[in-house]
Amino acid sequence: MTIPGKTNDPQNPLHDLEEWDDFVKDRYSKPADPQKLVGTNPDKSEEQFRDYEAEARSSVREFYRQNHRGQTLEFVHQKRDEYLKLDRREMGVWEAAEFLNMLVDDSDPDTDLSQLAHLLQTSEQIRSDGHPRWFVLAGFVHDLGKVLCLFGEPQWAVVGDTFPVGCAFSDKIVFPEFFDANPDKRSAELQTTIGIYEEGCGLDNVLLSWGHDEYIYQVTKEHLPVEAQYMLRYHSFYPWHREGEYRRLTNGQDREMLKWVLEFNRYDLYTKSHEPPDVEALKPYYEDLIADFFPTKLRW
Ligand SMILES: [Fe+2]
Numbered sequence: 001m002t003i004p005g006k007t008n009d010p011q012n013p014l015h016d017l018e019e020w021d022d023f024v025k026d027r028y029s030k031p032a033d034p035q036k037l038v039g040t041n042p043d044k045s046e047e048q049f050r051d052y053e054a055e056a057r058s059s060v061r062e063f064y065r066q067n068h069r070g071q072t073l074e075f076v077h078q079k080r081d082e083y084l085k086l087d088r089r090e091m092g093v094w095e096a097a098e099f100l101n102m103l104v105d106d107s108d109p110d111t112d113l114s115q116l117a118h119l120l121q122t123s124e125q126i127r128s129d130g131h132p133r134w135f136v137l138a139g140f141v142h143d144l145g146k147v148l149c150l151f152g153e154p155q156w157a158v159v160g161d162t163f164p165v166g167c168a169f170s171d172k173i174v175f176p177e178f179f180d181a182n183p184d185k186r187s188a189e190l191q192t193t194i195g196i197y198e199e200g201c202g203l204d205n206v207l208l209s210w211g212h213d214e215y216i217y218q219v220t221k222e223h224l225p226v227e228a229q230y231m232l233r234y235h236s237f238y239p240w241h242r243e244g245e246y247r248r249l250t251n252g253q254d255r256e257m258l259k260w261v262l263e264f265n266r267y268d269l270y271t272k273s274h275e276p277p278d279v280e281a282l283k284p285y286y287e288d289l290i291a292d293f294f295p296t297k298l299r300w
């Protein structure tokens with residue numbers, strides 16, 4: 001099997017998926033202040049004045065160029081049709097985590113942690129802060145949608161900050177100029193503030209760019225509380241949960257759930273350490289936790 005991101009694959013410019021995570025972590029280097037997000041002026045702390053785009057590596061820049069060009073309304077419909085029948089395979093949650101771990105890049109001596117290690121570090125930090133079991137579990141499963149890479153999807157259709165398609169692209173999305181190459185940009189109908197949607201329609205009725213968030217949400221949604229569903233589905237929707245954009249599309253439930261998305265984001269971004277977790281020691285706890293919420297096999 002081809003592991004995306006290996007040398008000189010023009011479809012997969014990132015060295016590994018972590019390179020995007022690291023970029024986002026750097027861009028949002030401090031946790032959001034929820035108070036600022038509900039006001040009229042979204043968080044604009046000093047570090048936001050750094051020019052992240054100028055500083056971005058060429059691989060990250062190329063990744064966003066492909067992402068912004070390719071994520072059209074039609075593309076999102078096509079991927080939803082292709083994947084959301086969930087008829088690809090049956091896998092348990094732990095099995096999926098081990099499968100995802102094939103994405104680890106062993107060619108890099110300086111490599112970051114494996115995907116499984118990121119999931120366990122996120123969930124272990126949530127657990128050690130005394131949060132409920134569903135929250136710990138959300139931490140453990142949140143990036144399992146990255147298996148899309150192993151199903152042959154290019155990096156730009158798996159990771160990246162998500163954004164609505166079918167309405168104007170916010171200029172708060174990183175590298176907004178790359179949307180000039182997106183065919184939807186030339187459709188007047190798709191470039192109004194509300195686009196194909198209705199004011200206050202709620203995010204559940206909005207199509208976001210395709211990636212690992214929506215996929216894992218769809219695979220797991222029947223088994224998790226709504227707060228966890230929001231954490232999974234919107235964890236990469238930085239234009240909303242960090243920049244305060246697209247509020248005209250949200251409804252009361254979205255506004256109520258925003259605090260959970262932000263609470264989750266703290267763990268996703270800020271618990272990375274280079275200390276690998278002891279997978280074998282943790283496995284029994286996670287097998288119990290998974291069995292409490294999920295059937296033995298999930299449909300992917
Ligand atoms: Fe993620």
Ligand SMILES: [Fe+2]
Pocket residue numbers: 118142143268
């Ligand atoms: Fe993550």
